[in-house]
Amino acid sequence: MATVELRFSALPEHVRTARLVAAAVARRVGVDESVLDEVRLAVGEACSRAVGLHRRGGIDGAVRVALIDQEKRFFIEVEDEAGPAGVPSADRGEDSDAEEDALGLAVITGLVEDVEVTNGAEGGLIRMSWPVSDPSVDD
Amino acid sequence: MDLSLSTHTIGDRTVVEVGGEIDVYTAPKLREQLVELVNDGNYHLIVDMEGVDFLDSTGLGVLVGGLKRVRAHEGSLRLVCNQERILKIFRITGLTKVFPIHNSVEEAVSATD
Numbered sequence: 001m002a003t004v005e006l007r008f009s010a011l012p013e014h015v016r017t018a019r020l021v022a023a024a025v026a027r028r029v030g031v032d033e034s035v036l037d038e039v040r041l042a043v044g045e046a047c048s049r050a051v052g053l054h055r056r057g058g059i060d061g062a063v064r065v066a067l068i069d070q071e072k073r074f075f076i077e078v079e080d081e082a083g084p085a086g087v088p089s090a091d092r093g094e095d096s097d098a099e100e101d102a103l104g105l106a107v108i109t110g111l112v113e114d115v116e117v118t119n120g121a122e123g124g125l126i127r128m129s130w131p132v133s134d135p136s137v138d139d
Numbered sequence: 140m141d142l143s144l145s146t147h148t149i150g151d152r153t154v155v156e157v158g159g160e161i162d163v164y165t166a167p168k169l170r171e172q173l174v175e176l177v178n179d180g181n182y183h184l185i186v187d188m189e190g191v192d193f194l195d196s197t198g199l200g201v202l203v204g205g206l207k208r209v210r211a212h213e214g215s216l217r218l219v220c221n222q223e224r225i226l227k228i229f230r231i232t233g234l235t236k237v238f239p240i241h242n243s244v245e246e247a248v249s250a251t252d
Contacts, residue, residue, distance in 0.1 A: 012162075012163040012164035013164045015162060015163050015164060016160065016162060016164060019162075019193075037224050040193070041193075041195060041228070044162060044163075044193075044195050045195055045196055047163075048162065048163035048195060048196070048197055051163060052163070099200060099203070100196060100197060100199075100200035103196035103199050103200055103232055104195075104196040104197075106196070106231065106232050106233075107195070107196045107199075107228060107231055107232060110231030110232070111231065
């Protein structure tokens with residue numbers, strides 16, 4: 001079971017909440033202070049992407065964020081319910097959504113060493129992890 | 140922390156001071172501001188990001204959109220940023236090659252390249 005699990009309606013206003021919760025849990029389980037900004041940014045990117053996929057597909061649903069402390073690593077899973085991989089709808093907005101999506105993934109893969117992006121019939125899953133320092137050290 | 144925006148002009152440059160968090164929720168406000176400025180004929184923009192606490196790819200997308208708009212009018216969009224954690228995002232995405240990034244508004248104002 002995840003240490004903390006969060007499900008939110010796929011709306012932009014909830015992404016900040018996910019960032020704050022992820023950073024708080026990461027700090028709590030012992031992720032190094034210097035990496036917290038990275039965790040915050042990566043989870044925000046993954047959630048923004050999930051929200052974007054829902055929005056572009058016109059699909060209601062939730063984004064699930066699982067924060068897992070396991071075997072000296074901190075895992076974050078961000079899962080959407082937007083269906084099979086990014087079915088881009090034509091003629092969206094003036095600033096290209098696809099461009100933003102590519103930037104989002106570029107930020108995640110540039111930041112996080114251990115990252116895996118998969119897609120299933122129901123939606124996509126981004127799984128990332130970071131090392132956790134010695135749990136005996138607690139402030 | 141929400142997004143704060145204010146603008147002022149220095150000569151023919153328009154400085155947009157941004158504060159707070161630029162993310163998927165707040166970025167549309169920045170986009171609106173940039174679009175409005177360009178529509179009003181301000182083609183030389185300086186986005187001062189010294190007060191920005193958080194920036195994600197949605198924010199980057201808005202800045203790229205702004206750059207495209209001003210370039211369509213032979214204008215410029217310069218950034219002011221000294222914060223390493225924000226600069227890192229520009230580096231990761233290769234956008235340091237796209238945007239002129241300055242240490243201060245004064246430097247950006249006097250830049251001509």
